[in-house]
Amino acid sequence: MLFGTNLQYANSYNNRIVFEIIRLQGPVSRMDISKQTHLTVQTVTNITNKPAKSGLILEHLNELIYDPGRYRFQSI
Numbered sequence: 001m002l003f004g005t006n007l008q009y010a011n012s013y014n015n016r017i018v019f020e021i022i023r024l025q026g027p028v029s030r031m032d033i034s035k036q037t038h039l040t041v042q043t044v045t046n047i048t049n050k051p052a053k054s055g056l057i058l059e060h061l062n063e064l065i066y067d068p069g070r071y072r073f074q075s076i
Helices: 008-025 030-037 041-054
Strands: 058-061 071-075
Touching: 008 030, 008 041, 030 041
Parallel strands: none
Antiparallel strands: 058 071
């Protein structure tokens, strides 16, 4: 399993492992990514915001859990 790091110079490594998890696991929440990589949820959010806005990854509301703002990444 790949773990993230919060060192500033490791930005590209963190990006790679976050996108790898999304690619391999399909729909996955930011919280799940955070738990697997040991990155904070805020770090995962920062990594995924730009690709999500540009359409490189898709988000959808998790219909099983009624909690506004709780999204899962569908794909890259």
